[in-house]
Amino acid sequence: MTTEPTTPDALAAILENAAAAAKPLGDLRPAERGALLRAVADALDAAADELVPLAIEESHLTEQRLRGELTRTTFQLRLFDETLNEGSYLEATIDHADPDWGMGPRPDLRRYLVPLGPIVMFSASNFPFAFSVCGGDTASALAAGCPVIVKAHSGHPRLSQRVGEVAKAALAAAGAPVGTLDVVVGTENGKTALLDPRVKAGSFTGSIPGGRALFDLASSRPEPIPFYGELGSLNPVFVTPGAVKARGEEIATGYIGSYTLGVGQFCTKPGLLFVPAGHGLDELIVSTVAALEPAPLLNPRIRSGYDEVLDKLTAVAGVSAVVEASVQDGLSVGPTLVKTSLTNLLANADTLLEECFGPTSILVEYASVSELEEAAKAFGGNLTATIHAEPEEADSLHALLAVLRDRAGRLLFNGWPTGVSVTYAMQHGGPWPATTASIHTSVGTSAIRRFLRPVSYQSMPQELLPEALRDENLLGIVRRVNGQLTLP
Amino acid sequence: MTTEPTTPDALAAILENAAAAAKPLGDLRPAERGALLRAVADALDAAADELVPLAIEESHLTEQRLRGELTRTTFQLRLFDETLNEGSYLEATIDHADPDWGMGPRPDLRRYLVPLGPIVMFSASNFPFAFSVCGGDTASALAAGCPVIVKAHSGHPRLSQRVGEVAKAALAAAGAPVGTLDVVVGTENGKTALLDPRVKAGSFTGSIPGGRALFDLASSRPEPIPFYGELGSLNPVFVTPGAVKARGEEIATGYIGSYTLGVGQFCTKPGLLFVPAGHGLDELIVSTVAALEPAPLLNPRIRSGYDEVLDKLTAVAGVSAVVEASVQDGLSVGPTLVKTSLTNLLANADTLLEECFGPTSILVEYASVSELEEAAKAFGGNLTATIHAEPEEADSLHALLAVLRDRAGRLLFNGWPTGVSVTYAMQHGGPWPATTASIHTSVGTSAIRRFLRPVSYQSMPQELLPEALRDENLLGIVRRVNGQLTLP
Numbered sequence: 020m021t022t023e024p025t026t027p028d029a030l031a032a033i034l035e036n037a038a039a040a041a042k043p044l045g046d047l048r049p050a051e052r053g054a055l056l057r058a059v060a061d062a063l064d065a066a067a068d069e070l071v072p073l074a075i076e077e078s079h080l081t082e083q084r085l086r087g088e089l090t091r092t093t094f095q096l097r098l099f100d101e102t103l104n105e106g107s108y109l110e111a112t113i114d115h116a117d118p119d120w121g122m123g124p125r126p127d128l129r130r131y132l133v134p135l136g137p138i139v140m141f142s143a144s145n146f147p148f149a150f151s152v153c154g155g156d157t158a159s160a161l162a163a164g165c166p167v168i169v170k171a172h173s174g175h176p177r178l179s180q181r182v183g184e185v186a187k188a189a190l191a192a193a194g195a196p197v198g199t200l201d202v203v204v205g206t207e208n209g210k211t212a213l214l215d216p217r218v219k220a221g222s223f224t225g226s227i228p229g230g231r232a233l234f235d236l237a238s239s240r241p242e243p244i245p246f247y248g249e250l251g252s253l254n255p256v257f258v259t260p261g262a263v264k265a266r267g268e269e270i271a272t273g274y275i276g277s278y279t280l281g282v283g284q285f286c287t288k289p290g291l292l293f294v295p296a297g298h299g300l301d302e303l304i305v306s307t308v309a310a311l312e313p314a315p316l317l318n319p320r321i322r323s324g325y326d327e328v329l330d331k332l333t334a335v336a337g338v339s340a341v342v343e344a345s346v347q348d349g350l351s352v353g354p355t356l357v358k359t360s361l362t363n364l365l366a367n368a369d370t371l372l373e374e375c376f377g378p379t380s381i382l383v384e385y386a387s388v389s390e391l392e393e394a395a396k397a398f399g400g401n402l403t404a405t406i407h408a409e410p411e412e413a414d415s416l417h418a419l420l421a422v423l424r425d426r427a428g429r430l431l432f433n434g435w436p437t438g439v440s441v442t443y444a445m446q447h448g449g450p451w452p453a454t455t456a457s458i459h460t461s462v463g464t465s466a467i468r469r470f471l472r473p474v475s476y477q478s479m480p481q482e483l484l485p486e487a488l489r490d491e492n493l494l495g496i497v498r499r500v501n502g503q504l505t506l507p
Numbered sequence: 508m509t510t511e512p513t514t515p516d517a518l519a520a521i522l523e524n525a526a527a528a529a530k531p532l533g534d535l536r537p538a539e540r541g542a543l544l545r546a547v548a549d550a551l552d553a554a555a556d557e558l559v560p561l562a563i564e565e566s567h568l569t570e571q572r573l574r575g576e577l578t579r580t581t582f583q584l585r586l587f588d589e590t591l592n593e594g595s596y597l598e599a600t601i602d603h604a605d606p607d608w609g610m611g612p613r614p615d616l617r618r619y620l621v622p623l624g625p626i627v628m629f630s631a632s633n634f635p636f637a638f639s640v641c642g643g644d645t646a647s648a649l650a651a652g653c654p655v656i657v658k659a660h661s662g663h664p665r666l667s668q669r670v671g672e673v674a675k676a677a678l679a680a681a682g683a684p685v686g687t688l689d690v691v692v693g694t695e696n697g698k699t700a701l702l703d704p705r706v707k708a709g710s711f712t713g714s715i716p717g718g719r720a721l722f723d724l725a726s727s728r729p730e731p732i733p734f735y736g737e738l739g740s741l742n743p744v745f746v747t748p749g750a751v752k753a754r755g756e757e758i759a760t761g762y763i764g765s766y767t768l769g770v771g772q773f774c775t776k777p778g779l780l781f782v783p784a785g786h787g788l789d790e791l792i793v794s795t796v797a798a799l800e801p802a803p804l805l806n807p808r809i810r811s812g813y814d815e816v817l818d819k820l821t822a823v824a825g826v827s828a829v830v831e832a833s834v835q836d837g838l839s840v841g842p843t844l845v846k847t848s849l850t851n852l853l854a855n856a857d858t859l860l861e862e863c864f865g866p867t868s869i870l871v872e873y874a875s876v877s878e879l880e881e882a883a884k885a886f887g888g889n890l891t892a893t894i895h896a897e898p899e900e901a902d903s904l905h906a907l908l909a910v911l912r913d914r915a916g917r918l919l920f921n922g923w924p925t926g927v928s929v930t931y932a933m934q935h936g937g938p939w940p941a942t943t944a945s946i947h948t949s950v951g952t953s954a955i956r957r958f959l960r961p962v963s964y965q966s967m968p969q970e971l972l973p974e975a976l977r978d979e980n981l982l983g984i985v986r987r988v989n990g991q992l993t994l995p
Binding site for chain 2: 042098105112120122125128130135136235238239242243245399400410414416417427428430433441443450455458468469471472473474475477478479483497499501502
């Protein structure tokens with residue numbers, strides 16, 4: 020087990036294998052590919068007692084959290100198996116020839132989605148299972164039929180290597196083509212792979228500067244390719260006076276739990292909580308935050324980045340500490356909470372609306388609920404935005420919600436943005452800088468759409484059509500026939 | 508009616524109006540937006556006798572062609588009205604809360620697609636109706652709920668202006684927000700609009716260098732935006748010995764008809780026809796091509812570009828003229844046909860696989876059908892690829908078809924690629940350089956997906972949910988509920 024950068028020869032072989040795997044992997048029936056995903060899920064579950072301790076050692080996250088994350092990861096692989104079997108992800112569409120079509124005779128046309136080809140996936144540090152080697156991007160790309168080259172994150176190199184080995188062994192045993200999945204080590208190797216003409220898309224979870232640099236690289240290729248980057252997010256939460264009155268204590272403790280979860284290292288961490296001035300929750304907040312134990316951040320780079328942004332935040336005039344971190348030792352930090360007024364926030368938006376990745380959040384006190392719409396407009400793209408309000412206030416919230424809808428991929432009511440369920444209706448994405456591709460999601464079953472492109476067949480004989488498009492519905496899938504969605 | 512570049516003040520107002528129109532246009536019910544599209548279609552049909560002569564004058568295309576193109580254009584607008592009413596384009600998805608969800612309790616999540624915001628559309632020269640001011644990009648963007656700023660093509664400035672006026676009057680009369688559609692004149696104005704932070708996507712139909720430059724501009728913005736460019740395509744056609752034997756004459760005349768259609772100015776023009784050496788069709792081909800009348804190209808720029816590429820083609824050793832253009836006068840040219848061997852084509856692929864926009868095509872003679880797969884691999888991305896074969900040859904064509912599927916958005920059997928029907932299953936797109944975004948189409952009802960992004964609502968009260976996602980299916984649309992596609 021090595022964590023040295025992949026050698027040039029090894030990288031060349033990985034690229035060659037991925038290119039060679041594209042056709043056989045793509046040619047599998049959806050259910051056959053689903054079986055591969057299930058095999059990977061089973062193997063990872065079976066290796067949990069080996070993998071989780073490795074993840075703890077490298078990420079410093081808790082066992083409970085990491086076991087939960089592994090469950091999420093294998094659940095996700097199995098959910099894509101279900102998606103493949105259900106088959107509507109293929110968008111199979113059949114237009115029979117029609118001599119009376121309104122613009123002139125229509126030929127027989129049949130369209131469905133095919134895999135893009137090999138993908139390079141840059142994994143994240145903060146979810147060593149769910150957004151790493153066998154995480155959501157890999158699961159959705161493999162489901163689509165695209166071989167995946169994972170650029171391992173330097174924060175958990177041995178876990179990456181080991182997860183890769185377990186997954187590759189499971190894939191091989193299940194009959195997947197060589198090259199279906201590989202792991203490369205080293206930033207330059209990741210870039211080299213992204214620039215290789217055989218690679219047809221990139222994906223990434225990480226910082227805004229890192230994601231932007233790779234997006235620029237992907238876009239600048241002689242053949243530009245899609246690059247799906249999930250970058251930064253502030254995840255503002257707006258609390259109405261009615262909500263504070265009805266359940267202020269519950270909101271305060273929920274907020275603190277959410278922003279300190281995983282030592283604040285979630286891309287969906289609530290970075291700002293807007294509350295009415297005079298909320299009367301200071302004492303509760305101080306005691307709740309102060310009671311939390313310090314905990315280690317992921318790695319020294321996260322730690323130094325956190326300190327740097329936190330220093331900038333607290334240096335802004337009008338920003339005061341509600342709770343200052345008790346311990347800042349090695350990687351360990353205690354949670355911090357600062358507060359400011361809405362007026363001061365807007366006056367210093369450039370500094371205060373920068374993501375602080377770690378256990379810090381800003382309590383923003385507003386004078387009147389009428390200011391919230393203006394405050395919401397100060398935000399760029401986000402993964403989430405949340406409103407806490409009472410049901411009888413709903414009618415007054417339409418305008419605020421509309422502003423937030425333009426700026427976020429997921430809108431929550433009386434909840435907390437951390438905890439991203441993997442479902443059919445999940446949207447994990449949002450306008451720039453939350454992502455580089457706001458029209459897609461990186462979590463949930465729709466994530467598969469990123470790795471597929473449409474092909475139409477015109478007047479093609481049955482035997483040359485893919486099974487999904489033949490007259491007989493061989494795959495038993497939903498299809499649109501002459502404009503009508505038709506259940507199997 | 509002016510065709511002068513839009514003034515800075517006028518451009519500023521157009522951008523402001525488009526930004527202001529985004530919310531009211533997006534907030535309309537799908538059927539209400541559909542009615543706007545229908546109003547534009549009706550107004551254009553009613554103005555046909557004014558618009559068609561203007562189009563003839565500026566484009567030099569025939570009346571029959573332009574009347575057909577206008578029919579296609581208004582049919583397309585009405586087909587998007589139908590798409591809006593059918594409603595599955597919204598991808599409405601509802602997950603009810605589920606305490607037993609496999610990865611842990613699932614909240615109530617509801618996802619659908621919302622408009623991106625204002626779009627800048629760069630129109631094409633060769634389809635003054637169907638890929639211009641009220642063409643496919645505009646129709647699909649308006650259908651999605653996105654205001655459209657059209658950068659008029661300099662090849663038909665007065666028609667662009669007049670179509671814009673007719674459409675804007677129809678939109679205003681039907682109650683559309685001011686700023687729903689506007690036309691700007693001038694390349695620099697188009698770029699300025701594309702770089703404006705209020706603009707959320709760009710679309711384009713035209714040359715590879717032009718499209719690439721705009722793609723680079725869109726990608727380089729502080730907030731990068733999607734850019735949907737439909738660029739160049741060679742549209743190779745592969746004819747088997749069996750097909751030549753069974754219906755060589757029909758194929759020869761079909762080919763000539765297709766590559767000279769619209770004076771060869773189609774992005775789907777068959778640029779190369781692969782036929783077995785010794786096909787015996789030379790005499791027929793010469794007489795058929797020679798009998799065609801010269802016809803004017805669109806404009807002097809198209810003419811000079813055509814001459815330049817044609818000169819390069821014919822200068823290649825081993826390329827000989829089958830028919831040389833009889834007349835090359837002003838804008839008028841007669842069709843040209845050159846031929847070469849497959850071996851020579853592959854040896855000179857850099858020159859011979861450049862698109863020659865105009866009435867020229869290359870007859871490529873091959874020695875053995877076994878060479879075709881290798882020939883197909885020489886191509887980059889294309890809009891289309893075609894096979895002419897006899898049914899009993901189908902079994903031998905799987906490998907060739909697989910190579911072509913990786914390189915084209917539409918695969919035809921025993922047909923011609925010109926004539927792109929607007930349907931549910933049409934794919935007009937393909938890998939680079941056919942487009943800048945191979946995962947989408949610019950023709951057909953799926954074209955709407957380019958201008959939409961997903962938003963999820965978590966635990967949102969009914970009264971704050973959009974109509975598409977409330978418990979009661981208020982729009983009567985297809986929805987996915989707890990993973991199951993559910994017809995209304």
